[in-house]
Amino acid sequence: MELADKTVGFMLSAVSLSIFTYYTFWVIILPFVDSDHFIHDYFLPQEYAILIPVFAGVLLLSFLCVFIGFVMLKSKKKKKV
Template identity: 40%
Template sequence: MLGVAIAVFAYYSVWVFVLPFVDESSILTYLFLPREYAIKLPLLLLVVAGLGVGTFVGNVLIKKAQKEKLKKSKKSD
């Protein structure tokens, strides 16, 4: 996982910081997506990760509330 993280960081760093200074006819430009995706992709990943965390926390809270409700109903019996 560390190797993948380093590779993604290096790719993104070259894409954002080096590619604007490279001539557009260079073969290096064909290895990267257009520059507008340098903002759109991380933003999309951030939204998806936020939704995933929110869904997980909501699911845990709902299950906890159900367990407490079941526990209270058993005590009153």
């Protein structure tokens, strides 16, 4: 299982680094490039640079709250028995 764990870890690191590089280039460097340059074809509009992380954060917090709620309900049922 050690090789599989290393492979999964490497893949997660590679995906995370790719997303970080793409987002950094999109948000920091792209505004300084001329708007008629061909590189703009590979990126979403700038509005999504804020909307996507905000939506992902709200989704993450929602799932976290639901998970904590289920754990609290489950632990409450165990104490009654």
